[in-house]
Amino acid sequence: MSSSALAKTQMRGLLAKRLRFHIVGAVLVSLGAAAFYKFAVAEPRKKACADFYRNYDSMKDFEAMRKAGIFQSAK
Template structure:
């Protein structure tokens, strides 16, 4: 029977090699999450606010609430 010698494990530089991989992976994941949140959350929210204020008539809303009796100090 022939016995095979096991390969020696890499110990020198192992931490640096793994950290390099994990830092690059973490950077890529964080950039993708930031881009997703910008384009899936922030941009639609900005558009919704712009659409709301484009068609908003605050004086009309105030008059409707005044007629409904919401405000006690105005007549």
Template structure:
């Protein structure tokens, strides 16, 4: 028969230890998600808007809509 005993569990400071680890992980994950959104969504969207408005002619678009009969007050 062995007289070995189980080690005592850590009771004091356990929450603080786990919170420290999880807060660092959450911060790193949040930065990763923010960077992914910036470079995966925001930057391509900005580029698409810039490309569209670089060659956009509002008067030409207005005249085409007028010919199509969209406007009732402007002929």
């Protein structure tokens, strides 16, 4: 009598059901991580590089390094 009160365990399709749930979760987490990286790391890095090279004078930098004695061939 007490055994009929217990619910039957699901055996068929259990793996597929759990995989579907976990795959959807993994896709959502990975998309969130990719969006976070893009907007928190990649975009500020691109902006910083663009700002640096907007006013960068390579000859002025070369002269400063030459005067500091970094180069052996340019005196």
